[in-house]
Amino acid sequence: MGSGRVGSGRVGSGRGGSGEVLDSVLSTRCAAGVRIGRFGARARRYDHGVVPAFAADDPAAVRHFSEAGWVATADADGSGPTPERLRAWADELADLDPAVGVLHYFEETDCGPARCRSEHFVEVHAGLRAFLTEGAMPATAGALLGEPAVLYKEKCNYKLPGGAGYSPHQDAPAYRFVETHVSCMVAIDDATVANGCLEVVSGAHDRIWPQDERGCIAPEVVATMRWEPVEVPAGGTLWFHSRTPHRSGPNRSDRPRRALYPTYNAAREGTLRDEYYRAKAAELADDEPRRVSLLGDFEGRIVG
């Protein structure tokens, strides 16, 4: 399937545009794949291969999320970090000493060992802490969940050139202690088909699908699903339900495809981030070969 494009701009808000876009998304959702446009361009119809990135506070975003299991949002008021700021933060994150509590993971690539993930860093990076725990991000998570949300966990996937992809999976089975959660991908670099952007299945977030022995979606089920690559420009955000099937390919380009992945849970369930990281460390302690995730979705080989 070729990838289409998602235009951007504030759409809907009761002007009829959002309904049209949503209908269009759902009726032709698998036609072309998706590319998220930069905010400010005119939203176009999905059957031309273009759907909008919503303003995070647009009620149409919640409707789209509820129907499709994912929605792209853009920094409507310019209050979020610029791509340059995100890239600077990613560099600072990569340089953090593990002694401060950040967890770094490396994978074997054709170019040698490469950083593939950092997680557990909001305590030690003020900019990322503010971005992920205050303002628009938890507010959008709350709007999508329909109730206030708190940060459950956070990671940065670097997917450097030659970096591996992720097998088809749903996130919910990996989440401990909480039932109501949502994640997103904040693109630090443009995420494209060539460098391993996310691919999602629309309207398939109503159940946990049969799994294989790794906790990934069973291959016979994967084969029946319609996968849409979602290209996201640097600075754009793709929110997805924790039961939305997703996967990604390797980075076949010569540039990094870095992305932040915060996950939020309903605040009424508690602030359980410490408990999550403790449980993860305990569950993966004797793991061989090493894993980055409680699922076996990462297709690379962890080294170091």
Ligand SMILES: O=C(O)CCC(=O)C(=O)O
């Ligand atoms: O970063 C990617 O390409 C996919 C990430 C993902 O699905 C995960 O970390 O669970």
